[in-house]
Amino acid sequence: MAAPKVAVVGAGVIGLSTAQCIMETCPGCSITVLSDQFSPNTTSDVAAGMLIPHTCPGTPTHVQKQWFRETFTYLFAISNSAEASEAGVHLVSGWQVFKNTPKEELPFWSDVVLGFRPMSKAELQKFPQHRFGQAFMTLKCDCPSYLLWLEKRLKAAGVQMQTRKVADLWELHSKYNVVVNCAGIGAHQLVGDEKLFPIRGQVLKVHAPWVKNFIRDGDGLTYIYPGIHRVTLGGTREKDNWSLSPDPGATKDIFDRCCSLEPSLRGAQEIEVKVGLRPARQCVRLQREVLSQGGVKLQVVHNYGHGAGGFSVHRGTAKEAAHLVGECIAALQDSSSRAKL
Amino acid sequence: MRVAVIGAGVIGLSTALCIHQQYHSLVPSLDMEVYADHYTPHTTSDGAAGLWQPYLSDQGNLQETLWNKETFDYLLGHLGSPAAREMGLFLISGYNLFTQPVPDPPWKNIVLGFRNLTPKELELFPGYSYGWFNTALMLEGRSYLPWLTNRLTERGVKFCHKKVESFQEVFAQGVDVVINCTGVRAGELQPDPELQPGRGQVIKVLAPWVKHFIITHDIKSGIYNSPYIIPGSEFAVLGGIYQHGNWNEENSAQDHKTIWENCCRLLPALQNAKIVGEWSGLRPARPRVRLERETLGHGHCQAEVIHNYGHGGFGITIHWGCAMAAARLFGSILQEKQPGSPPLPRL
Numbered sequence: 259m260a261a262p263k264v265a266v267v268g269a270g271v272i273g274l275s276t277a278q279c280i281m282e283t284c285p286g287c288s289i290t291v292l293s294d295q296f297s298p299n300t301t302s303d304v305a306a307g308m309l310i311p312h313t314c315p316g317t318p319t320h321v322q323k324q325w326f327r328e329t330f331t332y333l334f335a336i337s338n339s340a341e342a343s344e345a346g347v348h349l350v351s352g353w354q355v356f357k358n359t360p361k362e363e364l365p366f367w368s369d370v371v372l373g374f375r376p377m378s379k380a381e382l383q384k385f386p387q388h389r390f391g392q393a394f395m396t397l398k399c400d401c402p403s404y405l406l407w408l409e410k411r412l413k414a415a416g417v418q419m420q421t422r423k424v425a426d427l428w429e430l431h432s433k434y435n436v437v438v439n440c441a442g443i444g445a446h447q448l449v450g451d452e453k454l455f456p457i458r459g460q461v462l463k464v465h466a467p468w469v470k471n472f473i474r475d476g477d478g479l480t481y482i483y484p485g486i487h488r489v490t491l492g493g494t495r496e497k498d499n500w501s502l503s504p505d506p507g508a509t510k511d512i513f514d515r516c517c518s519l520e521p522s523l524r525g526a527q528e529i530e531v532k533v534g535l536r537p538a539r540q541c542v543r544l545q546r547e548v549l550s551q552g553g554v555k556l557q558v559v560h561n562y563g564h565g566a567g568g569f570s571v572h573r574g575t576a577k578e579a580a581h582l583v584g585e586c587i588a589a590l591q592d593s594s595s596r597a598k599l
Numbered sequence: 600m601r602v603a604v605i606g607a608g609v610i611g612l613s614t615a616l617c618i619h620q621q622y623h624s625l626v627p628s629l630d631m632e633v634y635a636d637h638y639t640p641h642t643t644s645d646g647a648a649g650l651w652q653p654y655l656s657d658q659g660n661l662q663e664t665l666w667n668k669e670t671f672d673y674l675l676g677h678l679g680s681p682a683a684r685e686m687g688l689f690l691i692s693g694y695n696l697f698t699q700p701v702p703d704p705p706w707k708n709i710v711l712g713f714r715n716l717t718p719k720e721l722e723l724f725p726g727y728s729y730g731w732f733n734t735a736l737m738l739e740g741r742s743y744l745p746w747l748t749n750r751l752t753e754r755g756v757k758f759c760h761k762k763v764e765s766f767q768e769v770f771a772q773g774v775d776v777v778i779n780c781t782g783v784r785a786g787e788l789q790p791d792p793e794l795q796p797g798r799g800q801v802i803k804v805l806a807p808w809v810k811h812f813i814i815t816h817d818i819k820s821g822i823y824n825s826p827y828i829i830p831g832s833e834f835a836v837l838g839g840i841y842q843h844g845n846w847n848e849e850n851s852a853q854d855h856k857t858i859w860e861n862c863c864r865l866l867p868a869l870q871n872a873k874i875v876g877e878w879s880g881l882r883p884a885r886p887r888v889r890l891e892r893e894t895l896g897h898g899h900c901q902a903e904v905i906h907n908y909g910h911g912g913f914g915i916t917i918h919w920g921c922a923m924a925a926a927r928l929f930g931s932i933l934q935e936k937q938p939g940s941p942p943l944p945r946l
Contacts, residue, residue: 342868
């Protein structure tokens with residue numbers, strides 16, 4: 259078989275990082291990223307990009323931890339390099355506060371992030387409505403810088419980018435040997451996955467450069483994440499809401515909730531409202547599939563459904579997807595050499 | 600009662616405000632004026648990054664540690680207030696890095712969440728094998744001094760742009776009490792061989808991805824002679840120069856090179872940071888802060904001076920504790936000046 263041709267559908271953090279891992283593990287591959295949206299118009303661009311995992315009920319904890327650890331290690335090295343500012347990757351420390359002590363005081367990722375410890379009484383005084391808290395340092399991938407940096411590296415390595423809406427994976431079978439489905443919420447339509455549903459998130463991006471620490475309510479609804487140029491204030495979690503239009507009521511509610519955690523935000527300027535649809539699923543769909551139609555086969559690798567935790571596990575799932583792509587290529591080479599016999 | 604505050608850096612303005620807040624209602628005739636040759640943004644305080652952090656050791660000077668604590672607690676109390684933004688006050692966390700283990704500092708329980716660095720964190724800083732992490736405060740002079748000025752102006756305090764040549768000159772105009780907050784140039788009003796300039800130079804850069812302060816320490820070269828990076832609300836301050844006895848306020852190309860190379864080695868991404876300014880200033884260094892009363896003159900014409908200068912590189916860190924102490928000294932002066940009260944023995 260000549261150089262295997264791989265199509266990656268989707269150009270959010272999952273699509274681009276998966277393309278990058280494929281490029282790293284399969285240097286002979288010809289890779290094309292196809293998407294109707296590229297940065298700054300992907301779901302990833304709305305996300306704050308904080309490395310704080312969300313528990314995914316359908317995936318074993320040790321797997322989630324492995325994905326998170328791989329992602330953290332990868333980004334930690336970038337944050338410490340000369341490329342950090344261009345890649346938009348930086349360390350940020352802060353607090354996760356709870357109104358009621360959580361059942362699980364030590365989340366599975368507590369030994370992956372840095373300096374994890376319970377907050378002291380003195381620190382909790384800043385949050386009179388909260389009784390318990392955790393302090394730690396983690397990483398943030400500032401979008402769109404991170405996606406643009408990934409795109410730049412991919413292009414430099416010869417990866418093609420194509421703006422195109424793929425309505426059906428079979429459109430790609432004549433030109434590509436393997437199709438990687440990183441379509442995120444788009445997979446609902448693209449492969450008809452009824453188990454995939456949106457969890458709508460509205461956020462505010464504000465100018466508040468004096469906010470240097472993150473603050474997150476353990477309920478996951480209210481958070482303040484300082485990025486490079488903007489602070490992301492969140493948020494909402496609306497299951498099955500497909501609307502991408504900003505809701506003014508939610509804007510006010512988010513702002514008020516964040517100001518009650520951090521009063522100085524009242525002085526925040528240049529408030530921009532953004533909406534994204536988290537591609538939620540019982541578990542990430544990370545598996546091979548061989549589609550069949552009229553005697554023709556199509557090798558597919560799915561890598562979608564990361565819900566609220568895309569950034570936290572992106573590199574780990576991308577590596578696994580690349581591994582699956584390797585399996586697909588091996589299977590194709592196997593069958594093509596057998597065909598020659 | 601006429602009070603003249605000489606000096607309009609963080610010490611002068613905060614002492615003026617503290618005294619006015621405490622005594623204005625008790626002394627209806629209180630008439631306060633600030634005299635200074637430099638006002639914000641041209642004071643030493645304006646050039647400082649504004650990080651609350653004392654030196655590593657207080658050298659047994661518990662008094663200064665208490666003043667530092669008083670200042671921290673005072674500022675922490677203001678954090679949630681609407682004034683915080685205008686004051687230039689916000690929380691910031693960060694690292695202190697060492698090449699060998701060191702004892703914990705006297706301020707470890709003043710700051711928030713003080714802990715040692717984990718081995719993983721130390722991987723970020725090759726060459727440093729030990730360190731601390733804590734949350735402290737930033738109080739940016741560029742905002743705090745105008746805020747203090749506004750509070751004083753609201754109170755009717757007057758500002759006079761002039762260089763005072765002698766205490767006598769001020770007393771001759773009928774001033775009763777002088778508050779001497781002249782910083783590094785206090786020696787021009789009254790010789791003080793213990794007061795020396797601790798020259799510093801800083802480079803201001805745009806590096807908004809840096810969210811933590813990083814202060815390195817080299818026990819051999821002494822405080823502030825090792826690189827530091829302090830992110831402010833608009834730009835980050837890169838520094839690491841402390842030259843005792845150097846009065847030169849011009850930027851030095853050699854010092855620029857030292858700061859730039861050392862800080863870029865600490866944080867490689869800084870190479871891409873845009874330089875937006877450079878500044879040199881003179882820390883008013885002294886073995887200890889001079890905070891005391893002095894009575895000049897004799898007989899019936901007793902002229903009172905309260906000295907409050909020599910805060911080295913920790914003026915912002917200690918300012919409110921000192922302002923309160925100066926206000927107490929002012930109170931004792933008032934006490935003595937009460938008509939009919941016997942002169943108090945000088946302590």
